[in-house]
Amino acid sequence: MHALVTGGGGFLGLYLVEQLVARGDRVRVLCRGSYPRLAELNVECLSGDIRDASAVKVACRGVDAVFHTAAVSGIWGPWSYYHGINTQGTLNVLSACRKQGVGRLIHTSSPSVIYDGQDHRNSDESLPYPSRYLCHYPHSKALAERAVLDANDGDRLATVALRPHLIWGPRDNHLIPRLVARAKMGRLVRVGDGRNLISMAYVENVAAAHLQAADRLNATSKIAGRAYFINEPEPVSLWDWIDELLSLAGLPPVRKRIPARVAYAAGATLEGLYRLLGKTSEPPMTRFLAQQLAGSHYYSIEGARRDFEYRPVVDVAEGMRRLEPELRQLAQTV
Numbered sequence: 001m002h003a004l005v006t007g008g009g010g011f012l013g014l015y016l017v018e019q020l021v022a023r024g025d026r027v028r029v030l031c032r033g034s035y036p037r038l039a040e041l042n043v044e045c046l047s048g049d050i051r052d053a054s055a056v057k058v059a060c061r062g063v064d065a066v067f068h069t070a071a072v073s074g075i076w077g078p079w080s081y082y083h084g085i086n087t088q089g090t091l092n093v094l095s096a097c098r099k100q101g102v103g104r105l106i107h108t109s110s111p112s113v114i115y116d117g118q119d120h121r122n123s124d125e126s127l128p129y130p131s132r133y134l135c136h137y138p139h140s141k142a143l144a145e146r147a148v149l150d151a152n153d154g155d156r157l158a159t160v161a162l163r164p165h166l167i168w169g170p171r172d173n174h175l176i177p178r179l180v181a182r183a184k185m186g187r188l189v190r191v192g193d194g195r196n197l198i199s200m201a202y203v204e205n206v207a208a209a210h211l212q213a214a215d216r217l218n219a220t221s222k223i224a225g226r227a228y229f230i231n232e233p234e235p236v237s238l239w240d241w242i243d244e245l246l247s248l249a250g251l252p253p254v255r256k257r258i259p260a261r262v263a264y265a266a267g268a269t270l271e272g273l274y275r276l277l278g279k280t281s282e283p284p285m286t287r288f289l290a291q292q293l294a295g296s297h298y299y300s301i302e303g304a305r306r307d308f309e310y311r312p313v314v315d316v317a318e319g320m321r322r323l324e325p326e327l328r329q330l331a332q333t334v
Contacts, residue, residue, distance in 0.1 A: 001214070002026040004063045004102075006050055006093065007070030008043070009035035011172055012108065012164075015207040016067055017043060023211075030059040030070070050089035053096070060096040065104040065214055068093050068148075073110075073174065075135045075289055076274075076282040082136040083143075090144035094151045102157065104217045106210050109145040109161040111199075111229060111299055112138035119296045121197070122235075125227055125303050134288040145227060152225030158217050161227040162209055165299060169203035169319055170326050179242065180330045183251050187284065192260040192294030194239045199231035199298040202319040205312040206230055209304065216308040228304040232316055235298035248320065249327035260294035 003020055007013040008029030014037060020027045027043040030050070038045050048055030050070045060066060072085045090107070097105055111120075115138055116130035129146070133139035145161045152159040168175060182188045209230045216223055243253040258266075267290045270283035304310035314322075 001064040002028070002062065003065045003067060003214075004028045004030060004059055005067045005069060006030045006056075006059070006089075007068075008045075009033055009038060010069060011174065012167060012203060012206055013067075013069040014038070014171065015169075015203050016069065016210055017041060019204075019207050019211055028059065028063060030056065050092060051084050053092045056089075056092040057096040057099060060093070060100040060102055062100070063102055065106065065217075066093060066097055066102055067106045067108075067210055067214070069108045071108065071141070072137075074137055074282070075286050077136065077280075079136050079140075082140040086137070086140035087143045087147075091147055094147060094157075097157050098151075098153075103219075104214060105148065105151070105157060105159045106214050106217065107145065107148040107159065107161045108210070109148075109163045109227060110138065110141050111163045111165045111297065113142035113145050113163070115291075115297065117291055117295075119196075120299065121296055122298060122300050123229075124300045125229065134291070135286065138288075149225050149227060155219050158219050158221070158224040160213050160217050160223050160225070162206075162213060162230050162304075163227055163299075164201040164206040164209070164230040165199040165297070166231070167201050167203050167206055168323070170323050172203070176245070176323070176327070177330055179245065180249055180251070180327065183246050183249075183254070184331065186256075188242070188254045189256040189258050189263075190239050190254045191258055191263045191290055194237075194257070196238050196294060196296040197235040197298050198238045198241075198296065199229075199235050200241070201231040202312065202314050202316065204314050204319075205232070208313045209310050212310055213304075213308050223307045226303075226307075228307070228310070229299035229301055230304060230310065231299055231301060232312060233301060235296075236316075238293070244320070245323075245327060248324045249331040251331055260290065263290035263294065266290070
């Protein structure tokens with residue numbers, strides 16, 4: 001196929017580009033910066049912001065499929081920032097796909113779009129969208145996902161949304177570096193009883209899922225207009241997994257503990273205080289973060305297995321082996 005990858009220089013996007021190139025697909029990338037790895041791969045790179053509708057329209061010209069991975073994540077910041085990139089940026093992609101006659105759109109969403117503050121245990125895609133969100137990221141991503149699924153249009157544009165949970169692996173520039181940095185500063189605190197289970201998704205498996213879905217996506221396929229959870233088949237204990245990551249980095253396990261209700265109350269207080277003071281930096285705790293760190297949230301991938309034969313290509317043990325050198329390097333530098 002001739003594919004466009006939005007955010008192709010990002011964590012997931014770069015792995016997706018590499019897998020597309022490896023199997024012989026023609027690739028174009030829309031991204032805001034310059035990336036040496038993309039130059040090595042000899043793919044077509046267009047510089048542009050997903051919020052610029054004209055740049056997105058140009059990028060979509062002549063491609064068969066769009067992999068829309070460009071987004072901003074986080075738990076703090078103004079609504080205009082998250083909405084502009086995650087929601088309006090996605091609407092720009094949809095508009096460009098229609099105008100340029102793109103046949104397939106594979107959208108990277110998130111399980112947070114259906115997170116309602118309750119434990120999710122082996123939950124599937126029947127979970128409804130909640131009526132309220134505790135931070136702007138899941139809200140803006142939910143609006144984007146709903147727009148993508150609503151845009152599924154039979155013969156004109158086939159769409160699918162994938163919801164990878166807790167993407168991890170080498171070259172991560174967000175989750176793993178923050179985790180190691182907080183551990184070194186002694187700011188990691190075990191929230192709740194430490195027995196909560198979560199899903200996680202190794203980055204190469206997530207990229208493979210995008211290709212597997214794209215190959216099955218067409219106007220008449222059962223996956224058109226639907227969303228799917230993407231993660232490893234079995235959940236893990238969040239805090240045991242964090243301790244394992246820290247051990248591979250040569251750091252001690254998390255010792256401090258705080259009850260879940262205390263963390264939630266602290267998050268609510270800090271959110272109010274930061275807003276009152278007009279602080280733009282992220283609070284050390286928020287209500288959303290407290291729930292994520294204390295609660296169980298793991299998801300069934302049976303739908304993806306059934307409908308487009310999703311299969312991980314790297315198991316967790318091998319993923320940890322590949323990540324270990326980077327963990328040790330991070331522990332020396334951050």
